[in-house]
Amino acid sequence: MPPSSDRPVVVLVDAYTSAKYLPPEFGALGADLVHVQSTPELMPSMPAPDLSVYRATIVHEDVEGTLARLRPYAPVCVAAGQEPGVPLADVLSERLGLTTNGTALSQARRDKYRMIEVLREAGLHCADQFKAGDVEALVAWAERAADYPVVVKPLRSAAGDGVFVCRDAEEVRDAAKAVLASETIYCEANREALVQSYLRGVEYVVDTVSYAGRRYVCGVWEYQKRLLPSGRNIYDRERLLAADEHPAPELIDYVDRALAALGVDFGPAHAEVMWTPGGAALVEVGARIGGNMHPGFHDRCAGANQATVTALAYLDPGRFMRGYAGRRYAKRLEAVCCTTSTTLSGVVEAVDHAVADEIAALETVFGLDLKIAPGERIRPTVDLYSSTLRIFMCGRDMDAVNRDYARIEELKDRVYRIRDDECR
Incomplete structure (x- = not known):
């Protein structure tokens, strides 16, 4: 039996990456936390969560066993911290009789093919698509679509993992082979691949x-990505729009309808949407907090942050409904979150803290995350998880942000000292 406590208990499932910001926010509202790990081992592709902040950790083996271990804690809510935890959080919250998005549409909130088909059935603008476990079937669909480029990607990954922009049949063939021969960043085998029409726009x-x-809208951010010759579209930076700046109002309305169609009625959501000549079209949505989360940064730039508001919605819904429901953020400063890329390859021997400190001291830099530790491997950037730094920037005008961004581009590859014989 767990130790007794008068504090409410919150259950987080797979609280990797940006979900590390949730425990302090729930704790500030008087809650203890229990972590549920959906896999036998922690996922090696992501930094391990700090389990010391949890009252208990449960490694999930089967639903009945996990429920039996959770019930003595009398949890007040269950939330997913990362994508793989979404279906399990739905099952646990539903079975425990708690606030829940339910299980009816769980798979559509994880599987990108099902996700888009649900939106199509709801009458929302979205990409044409086809999925298969056969490379030539994927190529044949792309040829019939006859409108290159097309996008090939896994059905259940994230962060740009395995996403290829393909300009002809041979590139589709190569991309499909690569996806089907690989695992997602969540260590799941790709038994099928998805090919979609290319959504032209921003x-x-x-x-x-x-x-x-x-819903409370925490922020609308414009992606700036960089398309590599390999067909990989890597993250570069995100810029905060004002809530009334075109096309933010149209995107917000579209996402509201998409979340309703997907049954996301409770908790956080992170939606990626293209603004095309035909209007908004969903790329994908995750029922979890966004990857560029930094509570202090978002508070300063947008007046609130997704982690704090998530904790409030679960633990004090009355206050959420009075102060946040139906409202939108208020942009206070120009804000950019940038993720630096590299062409370096090797093993990091040390961090050059003088260079890191020079970046941190730039006028518009609010915070800096070093993504690679000594002893770890640095490799050419192909997705979000192979980027090297995350830097939060804000200021009164974009000229100052852009000036500092240019300096960051000059310094970024000097932050890590790498073995000379492994660099190229």
């Missing part, structure tokens, strides 16, 4: 928190 992020279908 990509945006819309982050929200919901309670009973009422």
Whole structure:
């Protein structure tokens, strides 16, 4: 039996990456936490969560066993910290009779093919698509579509993992082979691959928190990505829009309808949406907080942050409904979150803290995350998880942000000292 406590207990499932910001926010509202790990071992592709902040950790083996271990804690809510935890969080919250998005549409909130088909059935603008476990079937669909480029990607990954922009049949063939021969960043085998029509336009992020279908919009961010010759589209930086700046209002309305179609009525959501000549079209949505989360940074730039508001929605829904439901953030400063890329390859021997400190001291730099530790491997950037730094920037005008960004580009590859015989 767990030790007795008068504090409410919150269960987080797979609290990797940006979900590390959730425990302090729930704790500030008087809750203890229990972590549920959906896999037998921690996922090696992501930094391990700090399990010392949890009252208990449960390694999931089967639903009945996990429920039996959770019930003595009398949890008040269950939330997913990362993508793989979404279906399990739905099952646990539903079976425990708690606030829940339910299991009816769980797979559509994880599987990108099902996700888009649900939106199509709801009458929302979205990409044409086809999935298969056969390379030539994927190539044949792309040829019939006859409107290159097309996008090939896994059905259940994230962070740009395995996403290829393909300009002809041979590139589709190579991309499909690569996807089907690999695992996702969540260590799941890709038994099928997805090919979709290419959505021409600009990509945006819309982050929200919901309670009973009422939403607070935490931010709308414009992606700036860089397309590599390999067909990989890597993250570069995200810029915060004002809530009334075109096309933010249209994107917010579209995401509201998409989340309703997907049954996301409670908790955070991170939606990636293209603004195309035909209007908004969903790329994908995750029922979890966004990857560029930094509570202090978002508070300063947008007046609130997704982690704090998520904790409030689960633990004090009345206050959420009074102060946040149906409202949007207020942009206070120009803000950019940048993720630096590299062409270096090797093993990091040390961090050059003088260079890191020079970046941190730039006028518009709010915070800096070093993504690679000594002894770890650095490799050419192909997705978000192979980027080298995350830097949060804000200021009164974009000229100052852009000036500091240019300096960061000059310094970024000097932050890590790498073995000379392994660099190229």
